[in-house]
Amino acid sequence: MSRVDHGRSVGIGALCVLAASVLWGTTGTAATFAPDVGPLAIGAVAMGIGGLLQAIIAAPQIRHHASRLRDQRGTVLLGAASVTAYPLAFYSSMHLAGVAVGTVVSIGTAPSPQP
Numbered sequence: 736m737s738r739v740d741h742g743r744s745v746g747i748g749a750l751c752v753l754a755a756s757v758l759w760g761t762t763g764t765a766a767t768f769a770p771d772v773g774p775l776a777i778g779a780v781a782m783g784i785g786g787l788l789q790a791i792i793a794a795p796q797i798r799h800h801a802s803r804l805r806d807q808r809g810t811v812l813l814g815a816a817s818v819t820a821y822p823l824a825f826y827s828s829m830h831l832a833g834v835a836v837g838t839v840v841s842i843g844t845a846p847s848p849q850p
Contacts, residue, residue: 763829763838774826782822 766777790797797804804811828837 763825763834766826766829767834774830775823778822778824778826781826782819786818 762777762781766772766774769777825837825841828841831837832840
């Protein structure tokens with residue numbers, strides 16, 4: 736990869752992260768404007784659409800590393816269960832506690848990497 740290609744891919748990556756941040760940062764607030772839709776339904780739709788898009792993008796890498804993923808089946812299943820539970824809990828917290836408190840609690844209870 737040339738220096739120009741690397742710079743372009745870094746720039747595109749940064750824009751993608753920025754777009755994802757803006758979209759994720761507004762989902763709790765947007766969900767409060769749909770009071771007739773339950774928080775579990777909103778979480779399921781967000782998880783379904785986001786999960787499908789991620790699976791499509793990651794499919795080549797998943798196929799390439801399938802044997803290594805099978806070797807770590809327990810860890811993969813725990814990760815999948817955690818990723819499934821988080822949006823459901825997040826949108827429920829927005830519904831029950833409001834956007835400000837729900838967001839603070841959700842961010843405050845997220846695991847942090849150890850140094």
